[in-house]
Amino acid sequence: MDAYSTFCLNGTTHPFSDRDDPRESLLRWLKRHRLTGTKEGCGDGDCGACTVAEVLREGDSNRLRAVNSCLLPMGQVLGRSFVTVEALATKDEVHPVQRAMVRCAGSQCGYCTPGFVMSLFVGFHEDTLGDHCIDGNLCRCTGYTTIRQAMAEVAAVPTSERPRALPRFIDQDPGFTPRSAPTFLTPATVAEAIANKTAHPDYVWITGATDTGVALSRGQPVAPGFIALDRIDELQQVHRRESSWRIGAGVTLSQLEDQLGDDLPIITEVLPWFAARQVKNRATLGGNIGSASPIGDLLPCLLALDAVIELAGPNGRRPVAAADYFLDYRRTARHNDELVTAVTFDVSPGRQAFYKVAKRQTDDISIVAAAFLVDTDSTGVIRFVRLAYGGVAAIPKRARDTEAFLLGRTLDPGTVDEAVSKLASEFAPLSDHRASKEYRMALIGNLFRQFVEAA
Numbered sequence: 001m002d003a004y005s006t007f008c009l010n011g012t013t014h015p016f017s018d019r020d021d022p023r024e025s026l027l028r029w030l031k032r033h034r035l036t037g038t039k040e041g042c043g044d045g046d047c048g049a050c051t052v053a054e055v056l057r058e059g060d061s062n063r064l065r066a067v068n069s070c071l072l073p074m075g076q077v078l079g080r081s082f083v084t085v086e087a088l089a090t091k092d093e094v095h096p097v098q099r100a101m102v103r104c105a106g107s108q109c110g111y112c113t114p115g116f117v118m119s120l121f122v123g124f125h126e127d128t129l130g131d132h133c134i135d136g137n138l139c140r141c142t143g144y145t146t147i148r149q150a151m152a153e154v155a156a157v158p159t160s161e162r163p164r165a166l167p168r169f170i171d172q173d174p175g176f177t178p179r180s181a182p183t184f185l186t187p188a189t190v191a192e193a194i195a196n197k198t199a200h201p202d203y204v205w206i207t208g209a210t211d212t213g214v215a216l217s218r219g220q221p222v223a224p225g226f227i228a229l230d231r232i233d234e235l236q237q238v239h240r241r242e243s244s245w246r247i248g249a250g251v252t253l254s255q256l257e258d259q260l261g262d263d264l265p266i267i268t269e270v271l272p273w274f275a276a277r278q279v280k281n282r283a284t285l286g287g288n289i290g291s292a293s294p295i296g297d298l299l300p301c302l303l304a305l306d307a308v309i310e311l312a313g314p315n316g317r318r319p320v321a322a323a324d325y326f327l328d329y330r331r332t333a334r335h336n337d338e339l340v341t342a343v344t345f346d347v348s349p350g351r352q353a354f355y356k357v358a359k360r361q362t363d364d365i366s367i368v369a370a371a372f373l374v375d376t377d378s379t380g381v382i383r384f385v386r387l388a389y390g391g392v393a394a395i396p397k398r399a400r401d402t403e404a405f406l407l408g409r410t411l412d413p414g415t416v417d418e419a420v421s422k423l424a425s426e427f428a429p430l431s432d433h434r435a436s437k438e439y440r441m442a443l444i445g446n447l448f449r450q451f452v453e454a455a
């Protein structure tokens with residue numbers, strides 16, 4: 001069977017034909033093709049052993065981003081270019097990050113090492129070295145001190161000298177052929193995506209694949225086919241006019257970090273604690289809404305911002321208030337044939353904050369998350385208040401009774417105490433392996449107290 005598509009790996013163009021499975025992860029493909037440098041630890045996006053670098057063409061230049069190959073279906077690899085650890089060293093010398101890992105003894109059993117090397121490789125060339133550059137990589141035996149020493153050593157290399165260490169093929173244009181696979185469609189516009197869905201109602205949307213990729217990595221069937229939304233330009237735009245924002249559903253967490261600046265703390269405070277770098281580089285706002293998890297970290301923020309979720313389907317576009325969007329556990333107002341295109345909101349004045357409590361500081365999902373927005377007049381009387389929580393109900397939810405109670409009052413100790421007991425009556429959290437319902441209940445009030453005390 002002839003190849004209908006190609007992708008580029010370490011400077012070599014590879015064909016993709018009907019014999020290949022677009023749901024197979026890039027990691028599995030690498031193993032089948034004996035590229036065994038990239039390791040599998042968890043298969044879930046949690047350990048970073050499988051880290052590879054994607055080459056992104058931006059105009060005339062190239063950027064690198066670290067991604068988890070265990071989560072990336074081959075359907076989303078087609079038409080794109082990747083680098084694995086095999087390509088970093090030349091015949092004559094190893095890459096500076098590899099040299100630093102050796103010199104600093106950053107490796108013992110070595111299983112995690114290719115993943116660390118790839119994250120450091122991206123950090124080195126993108127000038128983003130720092131703890132967040134390797135927070136998606138776990139090491140079970142060396143410990144992080146020597147790995148961080150290796151990072152500090154390469155961070156001292158002047159940025160002007162770094163391009164010399166970039167593999168040459170990264171500047172080549174691989175000249176790709178068409179990229180959609182028959183059961184993995186990659187529309188270029190929203191209209192095309194909707195037409196694809198009308199033709200294949202049982203296919204499901206996929207964007208960053210950081211949720212769906214976990215199921216695929218575990219061999220779960222998920223769906224007969226996919227419609228990938230990660231190449232639709234319109235979905236990747238962030239627009240702002242004064243306090244009005246429109247954020248496309250395909251915008252990744254890393255893009256949010258780059259583009260939001262300091263003006264939207266309720267979202268920017270989420271970003272350091274949302275997954276780790278490799279996941280952030282693929283995970284999208286639309287995927288967080290699409291998953292509709294009660295612990296989706298961006299969802300309380302959307303509630304606190306009174307955001308509007310824009311949906312598009314065969315009957316056109318329609319706005320749905322975030323407050324009306326989440327109906328029951330993972331059930332939403334979105335119809336099966338609709339996709340999320342964007343989120344819009346006008347930011348109310350006032351103090352904003354986001355809190356996330358998890359077992360680990362980074363790369364962990366929330367036990368409880370909370371997003372608060374409170375505006376007071378010059379005398380301290382509350383004139384606008386939004387208190388939104390995740391992890392304490394079947395859906396992300398606002399504390400509407402407490403909000404109504406607080407309107408027109410000042411945040412004196414008596415009012416805060418009463419608000420905290422009202423908050424407790426608004427939620428009935430469950431116990432699970434992450435935390436007991438009692439702990440969650442205590443967090444609901446304590447996070448609000450923390451917000452008040454931080455003022």
Ligand SMILES: Cc1cc2nc3c(=O)[nH]c(=O)nc-3n(C[C@H](O)[C@H](O)[C@H](O)COP(=O)(O)OP(=O)(O)OC[C@H]3O[C@@H](n4cnc5c(N)ncnc54)[C@H](O)[C@@H]3O)c2cc1C
Nearest residue numbers: 045207208209210211212275284286287288290296297340
């Ligand atoms: C290791 C790891 C750590 C994580 N940590 C966090 C965390 O800290 N906080 C957190 O909130 N989440 C976390 N997640 C979950 C996940 O990364 C997020 O939910 C992310 O936003 C999903 O985006 P995506 O584009 O990858 O979604 P995908 O996996 O592509 O899709 C997820 C779901 O949304 C649907 N969908 C995707 N795009 C659209 C669209 N535009 N319109 C309608 N439906 C759509 C898909 O059909 C699917 O049901 C983590 C995941 C992993 C693997």
Ligand code: FES
Nearest residue numbers: 041042043048070
């Ligand atoms: S194998 Fe652990 S993140 Fe991919």
Ligand code: FES
Nearest residue numbers: 108109110139140
């Ligand atoms: S060197 Fe053994 S897990 Fe990191």
